[in-house]
Amino acid sequence: MSxxxxxxxxxxxxxxxxDSADAEPVRTTRVEHPVDSTFRWLSGLFEELGGxxxxxxxxxxxxxxxxxxxxxxxxGDVSSRHAALDGRRTLTLVEGGEVILTLSYVESELPPxxxxxxxxxxxxxxxxxxxxxxxVLSDPERWDLIWKRD
Numbered sequence: 001m002s003x004x005x006x007x008x009x010x011x012x013x014x015x016x017x018x019d020s021a022d023a024e025p026v027r028t029t030r031v032e033h034p035v036d037s038t039f040r041w042l043s044g045l046f047e048e049l050g051g052x053x054x055x056x057x058x059x060x061x062x063x064x065x066x067x068x069x070x071x072x073x074x075x076g077d078v079s080s081r082h083a084a085l086d087g088r089r090t091l092t093l094v095e096g097g098e099v100i101l102t103l104s105y106v107e108s109e110l111p112p113x114x115x116x117x118x119x120x121x122x123x124x125x126x127x128x129x130x131x132x133x134x135x136v137l138s139d140p141e142r143w144d145l146i147w148k149r150d
Contacts (some may be wrong), residue, residue: 004043005058009129021059022071044149048128049091050105058132058147065133067091067101074137082134091130091135102141103130 003019008014016025025046044057044064055066061075072078072093078100081092093101107128112135125132136142 001042004057004059005041006044006046006055007042007053009045009132010048011125016057018043018057018059021057021062022066025053025055044130045129049130052103054103054129054133056129056136057092061148063136063143063146065101067103070101072100076139079135080137082131087126089130091134105130107113 003026006016006018006025010014010106013030015028015030016023017028020060026043036149043059046053046055046057048054049067052068053066055064057064065072065074072095077142078093078095081090081094083090083092091101091103091105092099126134136146
């Protein structure tokens with residue numbers, strides 16, 4: 001099996017390679033590990049949230065979320081909540097009515113020299129990885145189609 005390729009949500013040059021869904025992540029860059037047509041073969045995204053490495057990807061048809069040492073298969077019974085309050089964001093995953101993961105992190109800030117509408121056609125989920133995860137999990141069609149290969 002070829003490795004799963006995950007791209008950093010906030011920086012397209014940074015990659016993680018996974019030999020399997022539960023393998024140790026190997027950090028690399030597009031310079032160190034050039035991949036032809038990476039976007040076509042992209043299996044997911046990653047980012048640091050609240051000091052934890054969070055991986056959000058599809059392997060063997062199933063969406064997965066890994067946060068630190070925790071690994072969650074995102075089956076149809078998992079839902080999410082996202083909240084913003086006083087510059088902090090919280091992503092919560094719930095399964096069968098029980099909270100199975102809570103990630104609290106500081107809202108990303110653009111450096112002062114970058115205008116807030118630097119790319120006016122992007123949305124908030126393009127700057128907030130926790131919100132991106134929540135939006136995917138809240139939309140059954142996106143959940144089903146994201147990083148799917150047929």
